[in-house]
Amino acid sequence: MSISFYETTKTFHLCDQKISYIMTVLPNGHLGQLYFGKKVHQREDYPYLYETAVRPMTSYVFEDDCSLSLEHVRQEYGVYGTTDPRRPAVEILQPDGSRICDLQYKGHEIMRGKPPLAGLPATYTEQDDEAETLRVVLEDALTGVVVELLYTIFTQGGILARSARITNAGTGSVHLTTAMSLCMDLPDCDYEWLQFSGAWARERHLKVRKLEQGIQAVDSRRGHSSHEHNPFIVLKRPGTDECQGEAIGFSLVYSGNFLAQAEVDTHDTTRVLMGIHPMGFDWKLDAGESFQTPEAVMVYTDQGLNDMSQTFHRLYQKRLVRGSWRDRPRPILINNWEATYFDFTEDRLMEIAARARECGVELFVLDDGWFGARKNDHAGLGDWVADPKRLPRGITGLAERIEGLGMLFGLWIEPEMVNKDSDLYRAHPDWILATPGRRTSQGRHQYVLDFSRPEVVDCLYEMLAKILREAKVSYIKWDMNRSITECYSAALPPDRQGEVFHRYILGVYDLYERLHRDFPHVLFESCASGGGRFDPGLLYYAPQAWASDDSDAVERLKIQYGTSFCYPISSIGSHVSAVPNHQVFRHTPLHTRANVAYFGTFGYELDLNRMTKEELAQVKEQTAFMKEYREILQFGTFYRLESPFEGNITCWMTVSEDRKKAIVGWYRVLNHANMPFSRVRLQGLDLDLLYENLETKETFYGDELMNIGLITSDGMSGQVGENTDGYGDFDSRLYVFRAVRED
């Protein structure tokens, strides 16, 4: 890993064992992009990468000189208004009404390690030798605005983290109306665009389309990263699949409004922009003030999508997630939401917990309904004090009883919201986001607290810290159940209202940071009506996220498969729930529900007291299995093998770091009669190791399992009267392999 600068040609070359990223200062002083891809030799100059075509309908920078049009060269942080008509990375509204800026290279600095981004989540290093960072300084002389572009390259390889800091070093005020985290100009458009989209209970479904001239984008304008689109896209070559080929993943470490877009221009080059959504964004920079964009992370691979995902998984697992839970297998939990909804008493909770404890569950989580006047979702949000009718000894008393069973205790909160029927709202009606003179819309009968105001965040901190100081709480599920509307803060002047969405998220991060710092033993799980804020920003504070309110095993195949493109398995909140399932009313076998949930944090969301003896015995086996294998399930190297978006079969697997253990999850949605023979080629094994299937005791060499494949059709075409072990439809298998010999 190194960052070099060639003074004579003003060329930068960032590289590691896998990638090169090359930039140069253009003749007009702007920073130009030359190359991003598989590693190439370092040279002082790459003149053939600088495009000087003379074309009709083109505007050129210099008079009597047609060698430079910003439209034809690739740029690092493009600006609109002169010779480049593409969407810009930055737009600054100046006192004279103009938005043009001329960002001239002024200097740079190369640092060991990686500096933190003030107030924002970001990838980090523990030792300075894990990364190098380049800071390039650009300046617009007329306004005095300075743009600092940060580029970090890691020893891990294949990764480039980027962000921008914009400072008004002039004398007047300016307004930042676009400030992207990343602008990446690619030399062609021969890519397929992958996005991870859907809806509530249908999050992160993979959608693929070919890039075409024009703009393709995903975004959120809801104030949270959203169920609709994840702040993650991939550009892959048409021939790329899971195991081979080129792809670039773009991931935004942010939880608010975002834009991820690719613009294919008239000459088939592609500009990728990623950052805070410019719509509604207007950040006033008085003289001397700065704005820091969130971080965007790019991962390049020439070895297929699994390799790209594994790079994201390692980076996010080890250098984005922080704290005492980062490297620890996650406790098996039971959550009472789908078991009771709002209808519970302390004794009922204890019954659920006690049965779960008997079955090997380690953590009991009390979900919504324990506080204030919260009998249903019309009241109580904002009053974070236990309801004495339901919990006579408060959270402290319940937590003690749960701990007395030998379990950890966890609690649900939704700190960003308030019901009008709450003491908090009655005391501070101006603490909600609401536009003066306009109707204030509700969602789930609740309103959004103005987290852009420090006093609101302070108040919530005090209420929650009190509980965490007094009660033995080991886990917090932080929920968020509506999008932001009428986004306006009573505490900010009119010319700063375009800052509210971002200031809101900064407030959320601030509260998370303070709780994370002061209660480091607590495991946080983020949630937003399921997976409405499953993004890298929150992983910095909460190592795991509830992936979806859809807990049906079949629906979860797509959700978890899509999620795995960017996010580590240890971050994917996944539970076994009751049948018929509460979202899609499907009956799936218990073993399939567990086989899906194992590839995540694993837990139960049902009342085990309602199960039969046989089912309880199965649950005991499941928790024992998870305890034995969770290290490899959650932290192993994960491979997608067969896609639920392409057919009836889903298959994925995980391999231990030493490649001596592997677990394959195989799932079939519908059964059919007289099915063809089928096999699936495994990945990531040691070709020369002999592996034993722990159930059947059959042995296979790694090369057999990888080159010939694991036979999955054996015993699947049962005759009437045979024990077909399962219900036919929605069946699944787990194959556990352990190396028994090396040849």
Ligand code: DGJ
């Ligand atoms: C939405 C979450 O996603 C659910 O798991 C549950 O916590 C409810 N909110 C509670 O209101």
